[in-house]
Amino acid sequence: MSLILALLAQVGPFVTPESRPVSPLPPELQERRKADRGTDETEKPKTDLERCLADTRSKPEQAAVSAEKWLRKSEAMERARAGHCLGVALVRLQLWDEAAAAFVEGRDALAGEDPAYRARLGAMAGNALLAEGETESALDLLDIAKEDGGTADQPVMVGSIEMDRARALVALGREDEAEAALSGAREALPENAQAWLLSATLSRRMGKLAEAQAQIEKAAELLPVDLEIGLEAGRIAMLSGREATARKSWQSVVDAAPGSEAANKAQSYLEQLDGQ
Structure with a gap:
């Protein structure tokens, strides 16, 4: 190998190591909210x-x-x-x-x-x-x-x-x-893309590539534009012997979010393939 x-x-x-717990955080722990835009009188907190x-x-x-x-x-x-x-x-x-x-x-x-x-x-x-x-x-x-x-x-x-x-x-x-x-x-x-992504990742780690492929396809169906799904789809394709598909998946990640952590990871995979 x-x-x-x-x-x-x-x-x-x-x-x-830096991965976060995957369950949806309650609203009070989510940073992407309306706080920075201010609140009107109807939005002010009422309870203690x-x-x-x-x-x-x-x-x-x-x-x-x-x-x-x-x-x-x-x-x-x-x-x-x-x-x-x-x-x-x-x-x-x-x-x-x-x-x-x-x-x-x-x-x-x-x-x-x-x-x-x-x-x-x-x-x-x-x-x-x-x-x-x-x-x-x-x-x-x-x-x-x-x-x-x-x-x-x-x-x-x-x-x-x-x-x-x-x-x-x-x-x-x-x-x-x-x-x-x-x-x-x-x-x-059943409609949670993260559940399917994690399932695909685990199936791939366990060597169950057919299951991993079906699970990552479902994740992509639920969330078509997602960098982590794109990375995982490429990993599964590469391990299944489909290098062209892996390249296409990783290149899509690079194109979707240049300079991001996911894009840098995808680019490193592509460079390793080119260097073989």
């Missing part, structure tokens, strides 16, 4: 949680202090909301362990009530630990979050959690379990 084929057999979203989360965007340190005070004096749902806000503030400060602890404290304040909110907070805690690289602890939290999501009859949430579980399981070398988790994610989220 050539050097490029050996490398392609392993690379992908599961093994990129909304006000606290709004503060995490502009002044996370102050929000963390306020949320900590709120947490210490609250019980039940109010305590859960305070832990939620404290965790978000700490995520913004990239204090991952502390953020996870805050989310867990909020989750545990519910004591079996509101399993959907428990699942959400547990998943956020697991994601924080994934960002810190504490994979086994993250998986423990995600397993509990999955159970809570099932109790709440929230299949979409469970599907997202399954994708995060798959990332953790791959990192722990438990690929068969990761494959099962992604199967569950695809069943719950």
Whole structure:
């Protein structure tokens, strides 16, 4: 096997150190929002949680202090909301362990009530630990979050959690379990391109190239213009002996976003092929 084929057999979203948890982040953790454009009177936060989360965007340190005070004096749902806000503030400060602890404290304040909110907070805690690289602890939290999501009859949430579980399981070398988790994610989220992309990546890593091809085609159908899908499609094509198709896929990534990280990676693959 050539050097490029050996490398392609392993690379992908599961093994990129800087890769993020894949489950959709809650709105308060998404940076691409309307905050920079300002808000009108109808958009101003109304609840204590909304006000606290709004503060995490502009002044996370102050929000963390306020949320900590709120947490210490609250019980039940109010305590859960305070832990939620404290965790978000700490995520913004990239204090991952502390953020996870805050989310867990909020989750545990519910004591079996509101399993959907428990699942959400547990998943956020697991994601924080994934960002810190504490994979086994993250998986423990995600397993509990999955159970809570099932109790709440929230299949979409469970599907997202399954994708995060798959990332953790791959990192722990438990690929068969990761494959099962992604199967569950695809069943719950059949229109989610990321679930199909991750499935294709894992199938390719496991040497299941026919399955990988079908899965990457579905991902591309759902999200036709996506750099990571283009990169993965090229890897699968190359490992399947279709060099011309791989070249075309990688060149499309370079053309779509010149100078981007994905384009630079695609260009490096093309240069390796040209140098063989």
